[in-house]
Each structure stands twice: as structure tokens, then as C-alpha cells.
Amino acid sequence: MYKRVLESTLKADFRKYPIVTVVGPRQSGKTTLVREAFGNFKYTNLEDPAEREFAKSDPRGFLKKYDQSVIIDEIQRVPELTSYIQVLVDERKSNGQFVLTGSQNFSIREALSQTLSGRTSILTLLPFSMDELKLSQDKTDWIYKGFYPRIYDSKLNPTRALSDYVSTYVERDLRQITAVKDLAVFQTFIKTCATNIGQIINLENIGNECGISQTTAREWLSILEASFIIFRLQPYHVNIRKRLIKRPKLYFYDVGLASYLLGIESKEHVDSHPLRGSLFENMVIVEIMKYRLNRHQPLNFNFYRDSDDNEIDLFVNISQYTVPIEIKYSSTISEEFTRAFRIADKLFKEQPYGKILVYGGDKRESRSPNIEIVPFNEISPLLEKKFSK
Incomplete structure (x- = not known):
């Protein structure tokens, strides 16, 4: 098992806050991290229909069963539970009570900001970093494989693993966030985002390529961002005479996922791909992000x-x-x-x-x-x- 750099920050923050929340993409290793760090804690996963229904129908009873020293996985499935957790931690007035995880950035942060503000540390876990894997691979290997833990832990074929990841995301997670009438169009949209990797975002062009409106393109881009699939890198602004570009660039949290969406099926395909420079740029920027996030440092x-x-x-x-x-x-x-x-x-x-x-x-x-x-x-x-x- 690969050691996660974020673990030391996670344990330190648990001693300082009543709650620690770990957010990040699906399959980035959140559950493995928190269970490894707090192996003697009670554990429940709100993806389990029975547990989810229990938490929704009887939140007080649920929290009586899982009262403290507990890991609650995928908290975004029952965001209203955070209101009841707030009452408990305020009554106890002690640190180190709950560990929460979640995979949908927008819904989690909205719930936390409304009910648990000042009561929780929010940590972000992205897929493995090069520093964590410590493997001697060339740049084409990294770009092709990406960094999702299961590819390395289970020695999976990256193309097949990432195909399953996209199918799972489109067929399940997407429907939890919004109503998309035509999944095939949305799949085209994700692939179009990959062809725009490292580029200034032009919603009109992206919409035209997919046959959707700018409004829909903007909404779907926000969905991908909320689900830790893509992120927008904002431009630098300063009061100088030169006219600066004001629109953000588009990148993926995992370069392997972007490579898969571009049709790259082996490391040999990378060197000849016209977007190899943009993929490499994406990989390096995210590695720097991981360095900062793993130490709970701001992403300025x-x-x-x-x-x-x-x-x-x-x-x-x-x-x-x-x-x-x-x-x-x-x-x-x-x-x-x-x-x-x-x-x-x-x-x-x-x-x-x-x-x-x-x-x-x-x-x-x-x-x-x-x-x-x-x-x-x-x-x-x-x-x-x-x-x-």
C-alpha cells in the first residue's frame, strides 16, 4: 500500500477540530486514507441504501449509533445530516469527533458552509502524486496511466479502468447531480473538454461542437468541476496597461482520464499526439496542486x-x-x-x-x-x- 502524504495533516487536524472532512474525486483513495489513519473508528458508508435510508429517516437515531469516533463516508448523499452533527459537536465542545468524506465538491461545501463552518477542517485528496508512487516511469507512462490508485494497486489496464470510471460517472454520479436528457451528448461534451485541455475556455465553440447552448455548456462545465473531473485555472489580473486575457483555462484533475478521453490507448500514442504538450502541462500543474493540497496550503x-x-x-x-x-x-x-x-x-x-x-x-x-x-x-x-x- 502506498503511503499518502495527506495522512499526517489529516491526523493533526483531527486533534484541532471537532470534524475533519476529506473531499476529492471518486476513487482518489479517500476511504482507504481515513480507514488507515483511524483504523479503530466505527465506519459507515452512505452509498449503502440501508444506511442512507436510516440517516435520512431517523438522523438522531443514526447518530446515536454512530455518535463519535466515527467515519461517515460519502456525506453528500445525505447533506442534511450535517445539521444534526453540528448540534452534537456544539454540545460536546471537544475536538476529534467525526471524520467525513465526500465526492461532490459543490454540495459538500454548501452543506459545510451552512452548518459546520468553523467546526471542520476541509482537506482535498487527489489521486496519487509522483512523490507518493515513487516509480521510475517516463513522462509518456505517467500521461497515459494517470494517477488513480486502483490502476496501481490492482495493476489494471489504464484504458479499461478509465473506461469503467467514465461509464460509472456518467451513468450514476451525473444523475445524482442533474437531469441530463441525452447521456450520449454529455459524453461528447466530456470528450470535447479533453480536446480543449490547457486552452482558454470558449463556451460558444464548445457548445457548437456538441450541439448545445452556451448556457448548457456552462452548466455542464460546472457539473464536471463539482465532481472533481475538471478545474478552471483563472487568469492573472493586475492594473497594468497591457490588455490581459480574462477567461480561465480548462484542465483535468487526472491527466490519464484526459488521455483516455482523447483516444490514447498506450504510452506509445502519447509522443505523437498533437496535444502531448498540453497533457504534460496539465500533469505538472496538478502535481504542484497535490503538493500544496497535501500540506493543506492554499491554491493561489x-x-x-x-x-x-x-x-x-x-x-x-x-x-x-x-x-x-x-x-x-x-x-x-x-x-x-x-x-x-x-x-x-x-x-x-x-x-x-x-x-x-x-x-x-x-x-x-x-x-x-x-x-x-x-x-x-x-x-x-x-x-x-x-x-x-
């Missing part, structure tokens, strides 16, 4: 693009400083890769964390002015060095 991320097509792939904002990060698929370092950092030098006078170029090769270098060049599989050690200052 942006990208930069102006009307002259000057672009920097990622800004990570730490305190009052910004770390510019460029991401390149190539295995060979080129001077051209660092040119974008000139924009950062104009934007930010102070850059104590320097600038980072992540690329697809295997050699690490430092270059002037204040640029670190790092292989994609050494991101975590570099971030540990820089962000722990």
Missing part, C-alpha cells in the same frame, strides 16, 4: 496571457510574492523556453523564490537570472526546498 494559482500572446503557464502566489513556472514537454533544454520569464521580470521586482522551468528531460540546472530548471519527476523536492523557506 493563475496563468498569464496578454493580447500580444505573451504567456506564462503558471503563477504560484505565496504571501506577497509570485513564483513564475514554465512547463515544456521537450526532453531538451532550449534558451527559448526561458524567454517568457522576461514578462515576469517586468511584472515583479522582487522574486525571492526565483523562477522555475519544468521540462520533460532528466537533468537539473540553474541558470541566471535566478532560474531553476528541473525534470518533471523532481517537482516535489524542488517545491519542498523553495516553499518551505
Whole structure:
């Protein structure tokens, strides 16, 4: 079993809060994590119809059975239960009472903000990170396989496993969130999102490709985001004269899922795919997200693009400083890769964390002015060095 970095944060927060809630995509390892961390706790899963009906019909009786030192899995299935949990934790006035998990970001956060605000720590668990897996794989392997735990734990064929994942999500989870009349159109929509990976979101174009309205495209994009399938990376805004791009970019929480939706069926397909650079960029950005989330650090991320097509792939904002990060698929370092950092030098006078170029090769270098060049599989050690200052 692979050790999850978030476990130490989870245990520490359980000592500080009455409740700890772990959210994240389905099959990201939430249940395994909390049961490993709190092996002697009572456990119930609200996906079980009998347990779900018990919690809905008799919430007080349900919580009398599962009163404390308990893990309640998939809390979004009975969000009204959080109101009754609130009463209990307020009466007891002690930390370390409940561990909750959930897979639908919007419904969970809405319930928590209304009833458990200030009473729970909210942690996000994404699929495995490279640092957790510690495998010697090249970039095409990572892009093709992605990071869902079952692929590694059970040594599953990624194409088949991800096909099952999409089918399960479309056929079950989607119907829990909204009424979609034509599942085939929605499947086309998800695949269209994959073809737009790393691109500025254009709802009109996406809608036209799928034969749906902009309003529907916007709604479905929100559904995918609420279900931890995709996320939107917001643009950087600042009061400067250049006109900046105002719309977000689209990325997937798991690069393997995006690869599957693009029809990639082996690692050999990656190197020749026209979107290999965008897939690699997606993978690196999510690895940096995992590093931050596993330590319960904020995701103050942006990208930069102006009307002259000057672009920097990622800004990570730490305190009052910004770390510019460029991401390149190539295995060979080129001077051209660092040119974008000139924009950062104009934007930010102070850059104590320097600038980072992540690329697809295997050699690490430092270059002037204040640029670190790092292989994609050494991101975590570099971030540990820089962000722990």
C-alpha cells in the first residue's frame, strides 16, 4: 500500500477540530486514507441504501449509533445530516469527533458552509502524486496511466479502468447531480473538454461542437468541476496597461482520464499526439496542486496571457510574492523556453523564490537570472526546498 502524504495533516487536524472532512474525486483513495489513519473508528458508508435510508429517516437515531469516533463516508448523499452533527459537536465542545468524506465538491461545501463552518477542517485528496508512487516511469507512462490508485494497486489496464470510471460517472454520479436528457451528448461534451485541455475556455465553440447552448455548456462545465473531473485555472489580473486575457483555462484533475478521453490507448500514442504538450502541462500543474493540497496550503494559482500572446503557464502566489513556472514537454533544454520569464521580470521586482522551468528531460540546472530548471519527476523536492523557506 502506498503511503499518502495527506495522512499526517489529516491526523493533526483531527486533534484541532471537532470534524475533519476529506473531499476529492471518486476513487482518489479517500476511504482507504481515513480507514488507515483511524483504523479503530466505527465506519459507515452512505452509498449503502440501508444506511442512507436510516440517516435520512431517523438522523438522531443514526447518530446515536454512530455518535463519535466515527467515519461517515460519502456525506453528500445525505447533506442534511450535517445539521444534526453540528448540534452534537456544539454540545460536546471537544475536538476529534467525526471524520467525513465526500465526492461532490459543490454540495459538500454548501452543506459545510451552512452548518459546520468553523467546526471542520476541509482537506482535498487527489489521486496519487509522483512523490507518493515513487516509480521510475517516463513522462509518456505517467500521461497515459494517470494517477488513480486502483490502476496501481490492482495493476489494471489504464484504458479499461478509465473506461469503467467514465461509464460509472456518467451513468450514476451525473444523475445524482442533474437531469441530463441525452447521456450520449454529455459524453461528447466530456470528450470535447479533453480536446480543449490547457486552452482558454470558449463556451460558444464548445457548445457548437456538441450541439448545445452556451448556457448548457456552462452548466455542464460546472457539473464536471463539482465532481472533481475538471478545474478552471483563472487568469492573472493586475492594473497594468497591457490588455490581459480574462477567461480561465480548462484542465483535468487526472491527466490519464484526459488521455483516455482523447483516444490514447498506450504510452506509445502519447509522443505523437498533437496535444502531448498540453497533457504534460496539465500533469505538472496538478502535481504542484497535490503538493500544496497535501500540506493543506492554499491554491493561489493563475496563468498569464496578454493580447500580444505573451504567456506564462503558471503563477504560484505565496504571501506577497509570485513564483513564475514554465512547463515544456521537450526532453531538451532550449534558451527559448526561458524567454517568457522576461514578462515576469517586468511584472515583479522582487522574486525571492526565483523562477522555475519544468521540462520533460532528466537533468537539473540553474541558470541566471535566478532560474531553476528541473525534470518533471523532481517537482516535489524542488517545491519542498523553495516553499518551505
